[in-house]
Amino acid sequence: MPKKGTRIVCFSPKSSSKSNSVTKFSAPSRFGLSPKRPSFSQSVMDRTLELAKPVITKWNPETTTFAKVTSLFHESRGEAKDFIKCVHNLQKAMHLLVTENPTSDNLAVAQNLMQISMRRLQKEFYQILSMNRAHLDPESVSTRSSRTSIQSNSTSDYDDDDEDVDEVRVAGDSIVQVEDESSLAMADLKLIAECMISSGYAKECLKIYKIIRKSIIDEGIFRLGMEKFGSFSSHKNKKKNMDWEVLDMRTKNWLDAVKVAVKTLFNGERILCDHVFAVSESIRESCFTDISKEGALILFGFPEYVVRNSSKKVPPEKVFRMLDMYTAIANYWPEIESIFSFESSLPVKSQAITSLTKISEYVRTALAEFETAIQKDNSKSIVAGGGIHHLTIDSMNYLSLLADYSNILSPILADSPGDLPESSESPAPAISRRFAQLILSLLAKLDGEAKLYRDVSISYLFLANNHQYVVVKVCTSNLKYLLGDDWLSKQEFKVTQFAANYERLAWSHVIESLPENPAAILSPENARECFKRFNASFEQAHRKQSACVVPDCKLRDDIIKVNLLRKVLPVYREFYNKYRAKMGNERSIVRFTPEDVGRYLSDLLFGNVGSRSSSSSNQSSPHSRAPQSKTSF
Structure with missing residues (x-):
């Protein structure tokens, strides 16, 4: 922390309706003249130093053991509030005095107190961040409130005597203990940050914050399994294409990680950063970008890495994993845009868009190769x-x-x-x-x-x-x-x-073997020839079609029941009933009953008929004698 020179922030002090009394000299001058009265600014500084010095020096971390080992904000929040107010009043008094008497000895005294107070606040800021890692983890922060509600409350915690950290405790009565601790820690950090920034010590404050919070982001990325892909250049010396099984496993891990990272890790960090540094947008931007940029580039650069390292021989179905990654980024894009809304975060969004572009190119190529594979x-x-x-x-x-x-x-x-x-x-x-x-x-x-x-x-x-x-x-x-x-x-x-x-083509000759008009009068000889033609054509057709298969039951029913049976069976049944008796006992002439024909047709298109049942071979084909059991239609 710098020790040389003074840091004075110029701002317009609030007007005061009351003025402090001016001290008068009791003894007259030798020459009969009244003593010179101290200026208003000098009087304000005198009074401010009188009130601030005991409060600030008590917590000088370099003078007392008590101040070294004790946390001001943990020990007494009321005293911490008084400490902040003393620093705030000291700033205003220094500003007032430097405009009227820049050579006043009191400015050096005030500056020394200011440096002591900044060392104290620096120490407190570090302790709160370090001791509350569990309460300030991104998950706790992201679930306690929205960034919008926090950012809208950008007024200083010490601007109003009635608005202090105790209000946070009252609000915390309605939430769980972890959320309450998180709220208190965030309020304390905001109080200290605003005080240090207004005192000209923003650099020291940001340095502490960035170191601790970046370590949390880096640890989160590590636990999500993304640390291996932090630098693509580290893979330059490896073989160009990695085994898909390895990439697929890492891709599954990434799909789980991206949700946690966007919804919790980066979102929680943005909420915390916006709250603590609500007083300055430029500081919020610089701080959040420095903390999150590296981890975010690792996360959103992974899909591009997968595409680049995927072999061209990757099975077509692996495109689904690429689409899963595209879906993840696309679904979380509103959150990504909101979290990384700063101009300095543009490389993060650009990397996410680049990954989407690379996946798109991969998918289009994969579909083109799929079509080529069909054609070839x-x-x-x-x-x-x-x-x-x-x-x-x-x-x-x-x-x-x-x-x-x-x-x-x-x-x-x-x-x-x-x-x-x-x-x-x-x-x-x-x-x-x-x-x-x-x-x-x-x-x-x-x-x-x-x-x-x-x-x-x-x-x-x-x-x-x-x-x-x-x-x-x-x-x-x-x-x-x-x-x-x-x-x-x-x-x-x-x-x-x-x-x-x-x-x-398969059954027309069977249909044509039957008389067009089964009710017409035929001679016994013509009827006998008709039976023979039907027997031969039916056996031939059945023999050819018995090995055919139609897996779809609706299509099979349409072919057999809706069409074929309706065209064959009624005609054959009428012909059979009219001329069967005239054929005598010549089984070689009348080989099939209508029930046989119906059953044989119904058994078609299941593949090999014999494989569908344990029936004896003489029941599985019309080439043997007709079975005794009949199937009626």
């Missing part, structure tokens, strides 16, 4: 039974999960390519166009996969299955709101067309 898929593997391709499952699961981040993806994909059908009434959002483009790439790839089937009917069934899977995934996820009802209607119509083509 070269599995060339035929899905048994025309079932659902793994590419369809993986892609739609991925896209449906991505749709959960639609609010975040909207700004990220604002400039992305992609188109919805031209018949859309109004231009679709960029995110809708991008998802539509990705699904279009998938469907185009599925068209190529369908051509690998030798049986055209199964290729249509494959398309029906995969398009149906796409439709269901869209309907049961946020994709529905992105793509819209018009898009869905068009895809559902395509499923219907594919299913109809499958039915036509």
Whole structure:
């Protein structure tokens, strides 16, 4: 603390309605002249020194053991208030005297007392900050009040005799003990800070505050696990890309840390700083920025670090972790802007924005690579039974999960390519166009996969299955709101067309084997030929289609019950009932009852029929004799 020179803050003193009495000399001068009266400022200084000297010297930390080991504010808050008032009055008296008599000896005496008082307050300021670390931790501070309510009360605690620290104690009766202690400590710090700043000792006050409070921020960042990323330059000598598992673990930790850091650590520190240094905005800015800037840059620079150190071979699904980080910063952006509102805090907000930009670039690149991976898929593997391709499952699961981040993806994909059908009434959002483009790439790839089937009917069934899977995934996820009802209607119509083509190619010859009019009169010979044609076509169709599969129960019912059974079974039943008796006991002619036909058709499209039950082999195929148990429709 400087000891040379004087520090006098010039300000307008309050006018006083009462003046102190002026001391008169009792003896006349030798020359018969009255003695010179002391000036008003000299009288004020005399009286001020008389009152302040015993109070200030009592707490001189360099003269008495009591003052060295005892805390003024802890020992007696009333005496602490008197101490502050003495310093305040001493400042005003010095200001008044220096304008009238700058060479007065009393100024040196007053300055000495001022230095003693500043050393005392410096010591008190340090003790309160050190001894109340638990009560002044950011969590306690951030939960006790809002920065707005504290900042609005910027008047000095000693301006009014009725407004002192005791009011804080009264208010604290309604809150828990920890909050009460926090309030008292904050009030004491504010009182000391304002006194030191007005006395010209702001530098000494700020030095203590910054050292102690920055250590709390640094410790908080350390406990949140962010200390490892304090300097990106420390990783220059390491391999360019870290293992994703390592980055993923650290990213999960960051997602937990950022909430605590924004809501508690930095918010609490800003509240405390604004309260203690409410008297000066420039001091608040300098103090808070110096304390928080380094830790905040570490925190908000981490996403950029992850993007930069992520391998290009990171699995597509890992983009969700990037979106989680983007979401965290975006969700807390109002708090970030409010906490780091000072101009000197601009690098912190710039770093947060840079991280958002880097994540956006990463996500757009990841989606482009995902689309390329779909287009270049070269599995060339035929899905048994025309079932659902793994590419369809993986892609739609991925896209449906991505749709959960639609609010975040909207700004990220604002400039992305992609188109919805031209018949859309109004231009679709960029995110809708991008998802539509990705699904279009998938469907185009599925068209190529369908051509690998030798049986055209199964290729249509494959398309029906995969398009149906796409439709269901869209309907049961946020994709529905992105793509819209018009898009869905068009895809559902395509499923219907594919299913109809499958039915036509796979079963039309069975339907055509039956007479167009089952009620028409046929000769026994014609009826016998009709039975034979039906037997052959039905066995052939069943043999080909028994391995086919339709996983979606609604689509399966539409194909079998709604269409196929209605077209085959009523006609065959009427024909069977009319001509069965005329065929005698020729079981080779009448091989299937209507119940057999209904059961065999109903068992189709589950895959291998034999694998669905433990029935004997002669009951699993129409190529053996008809089972005795009948299924009625």
